[in-house]
Amino acid sequence: MAQQVRGVVARAKGEAVSVETITVPDPGPGEAVVAVQACGVCHTDLHYREGGINDEFPFLLGHEAAGVVESVGEGVTDVAPGDFVVLNWRAVCGVCRACRRGKPWYCFATHNAAQKMTLDSGEALSPALGIGAFAEKTLVHSGQCTKVNPAAKPEVAGLLGCGVMAGLGAAINTGGVGRGDSIAVIGCGGVGAAAIAGANLAGATTIIAVDIDDKKLQWAKEFGATHTVNSRENDAVEAIQQLTDGNGADVVVDAVGRPETFRQAFYARDLAGTAVLVGVPTPEMTIELPLIDVFGRGGATKSSWYGDCLPSRDFPMLVDLHLQGRLPLERFVSETISLDKVEEAFHRMERGEVLRSVVVL
Structure with a gap:
């Protein structure tokens, strides 16, 4: 009835x-x-x-x-x-x-x-x-x-x-971040904070949080960020490179979804690194990149749908990790x-x- x-x-x-x-x-x-x-x-x-x-x-x-x-x-x-x-x-x-x-x-x-x-x-x-x-x-x-x-x-x-799986999966499933890797996360709201938590869970050793809001950067530290960058005050790409021996991060996650933040993600990754777009852009947004840079930098640019998750596999595992005190x-x-x-x-x-x-x- x-x-x-x-x-x-x-x-x-x-x-x-x-x-x-x-x-x-x-x-x-x-x-x-x-x-x-x-x-x-x-x-x-x-x-x-x-x-x-x-x-x-x-x-x-x-x-x-x-x-x-x-x-x-x-x-x-x-x-x-x-x-x-x-x-x-x-x-x-x-x-x-x-x-x-x-x-x-x-x-x-x-x-x-x-x-x-x-x-x-x-x-x-x-x-x-x-x-x-x-x-x-x-x-x-x-x-x-x-x-x-x-x-x-x-x-x-x-x-x-939704949000936690999207961010965590963007780092682990889509970006493939692992033990000893470096990662930068641009945008530290719910999805970005989850990407940081995922990177910490996966064993990344350099976890860089980027945002224009100091409150969100403080939240990012609570989820495992090892460094923070206020991109209103500092050039995000330069700061990420400085924190990674001048190379750029192995994985950069754009959790904002704007042309300017995706451009930052593209140029802040190491050669052969991975840029991941998980922030959702609006339909009118476009981006233009020099094709020689796309070719010359190698690596990958990926979009992440729902953190590339398989709910039947990932949800029970992540709940168990939470109950163990690890997430x-x-x-x-x-x-x-x-x-x-x-x-x-x-x-x-x-x-x-x-x-x-x-x-x-």
Whole structure:
């Protein structure tokens, strides 16, 4: 039987969000209803509200979530009612050309629920990243539910669902940073801080945090940065080179996603090093580089989708590392809030006052 619950909805571009009654249908084949316990406030949700993703309003916001499976539809065998899960927005299909090549983290046909959640009026909602977890309950494809150790607190486990995984994976999975390597991370908000935490976890010995905000640079130190550079006061490329014997870093992660920061990442890497773009640019942004520099510097420039993660592999492992005290996920949680405080949390995020506000239900 369909259920009515409270959820945070963006009705129109640029308008303040509102808490409204939404209808969650019973799960159909391959679907699951999840009772959401916590959901992080991610910049992507703000992009949805501002019309920066698409114009398929109204949106049911929220996607960085953990909770308990309440019910499943026909044919679901990978999760069961009562399972504690982190939600993901790239449920792999297993049959597309990327999956068949053994690279499911690039899956080109990821799954979402077939049914729609709706407003009281019957108007269909577009769930953010196919999840819509600023709600007491949400309907997703069962493949979007990744079972993890229930000993983890929901407000920290859920952060793996987007921002932390994106940053950590950009450093480890995409950039391939490892023991003894050097890495620079440009932009030290939630995603950048996660890249620093990932580099520290992987054994990098020189971890350079770059930002224009001293508060974020202080946060970066707490996650393992060995050096900090305020790029409002110093040339970022020169500073990174000076800290790496004049060579540049083995890996440079651009967690901002602007032409000027990607240019910094490109020139701040060592010869044959790797520049990784994980910050999300807007559609009108372009970049021009001398082709001889692209050729002459060698190495690689990569984009990182969701930290090139495989949720079924990475989420349980990272939760276990957190429970062992080796991955300080709790440090990302700046505050916990209720559903009706999401709009205020957006403003605090825009002002750079928090790493993550987390809605707890």
